[in-house]
Amino acid sequence: MAAAERMVVIGGDATGMSAASQARRLKKPEELEIVAFERGHFASFSACGIPYWVGGDVTGRDNLIARTPEEHRARSIDLRMHTEVTELDVPGQRVRVTEHEDGGPGTQRWVGYDQLVLATGARPVRPPLPGIEAPGVYGVQTLDDGQALIDALEKNEDLAGEGAPGGGDGVRRAVVVGAGYIGVEMAEAFVNRGYQVTVIDRGQQPMSTLDPDMGALVYDAMCAMGIETVRNASVTRILTDARGRAAGVATDDGEYPADVVVLGLGVRPETELAAAAGLPLGESGGLLTDLAMRVRDHGNIWSGGDCVEVLNLVSGRPQHVPLGTHANKHGQIIGANIGGDYATFPGIVGTAVSKVCDLEIARTGLLERQAAAVGLQFETVVIESTSRAGYYPGTKPMHVKMIAERRSGRVLGVQIVGRENAGKRVDIAAVALHAGMTAEQMTGLDLGYAPPFSPVWDPVLVAARKASAAVRAARPN
Structure with a gap:
């Protein structure tokens, strides 16, 4: 009996685990071995739901998890958590992995593949500003990020602003840097928690995904809600207090005190591994694929989700559009093709x-x-x-x-x-x-x-x- 093919998946969220699950539906374990590597603590979770979890609309982290690692393993998908892929050897059809299960430096080894799925997602934009690494500055990309933010809020909300410059007045203050999707959603989350919120954005209007005249409607509405919205402002540094904790944000034109600072500056494709291996990237840095989500000119390497560029059907040009809807579809298509079926992804219209x-x-x-x-x-x-x-x-x-x-x-x-x-x-x-x-x-x-x-x-x-x-x-x- 012929040995089973091995499908290796890098990334345990929407695209990667959708691809693994769909391939498993089509091929039995004796036909296809599926190994997935995830460097974080969680897999198959909804990053889109994090602002609503922080704001209290969603109760409990587990409600954002679609399927646990144990549930994947019960379906004969070998999902290995706390395991990072650090190198791709495309000619040798293998990947170098580092296992961090014990919290130590990790054990490295090579794992071979017949089919490789790159589902590495995107990384948040985090500019190298003074104070950006200070405690009290948070992102909201992963469940770990969301949990860290919630833990800090629950621990410190009884301080009522004591950490901010001029604080101690009973007012809790939050500054959100960036007025895109994540920025406005996090502004709402803090409003729901009773914070005085300032949103700082370098754009002419909030929501650069709208034309300025429509963004102006959003600006007017946010101001009417009591959300201070600062436009045409670039953050120059994160203010810190005597303890080294974030205490506000400085721009060229002023300073804005805060008990907590959240970054919502968007994301970029996480394609460093792919670039180092010589795989084709587009203008945004996203991987280029064909309609079947196969990496161009590589017959057994597939990719989808936030790390790829997709065809915009209206403009006719490739575009980086990091949305969970596309990521899940890409995974289904990749899994179908690896599993012996046939599927394509024609493109998006940017909804x-x-x-x-x-x-x-x-x-x-x-x-x-x-x-x-x-x-x-x-x-x-x-x-x-x-x-x-x-x-x-x-x-x-x-x-x-x-x-x-x-x-x-x-x-x-x-x-x-x-x-x-x-x-x-x-x-x-x-x-x-x-x-x-x-x-x-x-x-x-x-x-x-x-x-x-x-x-x-x-x-x-x-x-x-x-x-x-x-x-x-x-x-x-």
Whole structure:
């Protein structure tokens, strides 16, 4: 009987364990041995849920864990925790691993593979600022990060600001550096915990994933919530107290006291291993793959999730989009192909949704600057509508921006900022983008209507009508 193939997975979260699980469904242990290496303490967890755990909406760390290492092992997946891969030997089809089970320097050895899955994820941006390594400065990338932050908050909240410059006034203060998805979600988490929150961002407006005019709506709403939002500001250093703990943040224009500082500056692909092994990387530093999620020009090496670039179907260009939705899909596709089935990942349209307190923020497709960068000419419209029929109790305002290609009218992007049920309306636009619909075609969509859910004309369709009219007006006579 032929020996089983060996599938080695580097990274025990969404892509890696989805790939392992799907391959196991298709091939028995005697046909395919699966070994997965994870350097951290947790596997198969939802990093997206960490801000809601910190803020108290999610109770308990275990609720963010989809499957434990023991559950993976019970399915004949040899998941080895606290084990770091430090080198790839592509010609020799092996990886060097260091096992840290006992907390010591670790034992190194080589492990061979027939199929290799790189699911190394992304690393948070952590600029080399003075004081950045001080106690009291936290990231929120892993469950370890979230647990460390929660432990510190629960330990220190009774101090009521004593650690901050000028503190001891009974006010708990948090500074969040960065106003992207993680930044605004962490701002909400601290508001929920009763903190006075300052968000510092170097952008013109919060949420650089929106156009500035839509980001301005987010800024106004955050200020109205009592969240101090500092724009066009670069952090120069982390302030520390006499004990060496973080006590605030300094910018070129001022200082902002804090009991806790959280970094939400985004992430970059974790591809140092791949780069050292000579695997192909794109402009963002993400791995380049084919439609089957196979690393280009390497027949038995696969990759997906936050460490790869994917094709943007609207711009036609590769892009780094670190989202759990894609990571899980990539893993399913990789596992299917290694398991003898067939699957591909055609690309993305760039759909994302978030919220800060009761404000919902969503986008799909291209921003104005992205459309211009790839040479597209376009028309843009912004409409204000309501979440329900105007006469129905509880209706809230909603702004929708639509970008449509000049002449053709093809929808290029949609952004939505509003209250209840605003965010998930972006899915209407995401489907339209996947289908290559024009704004005029969108106006004919047969969407559900009842006064508690929508006006007669849904806000997205109102934007489509206005965009269609703008395209017609721009056409030459």
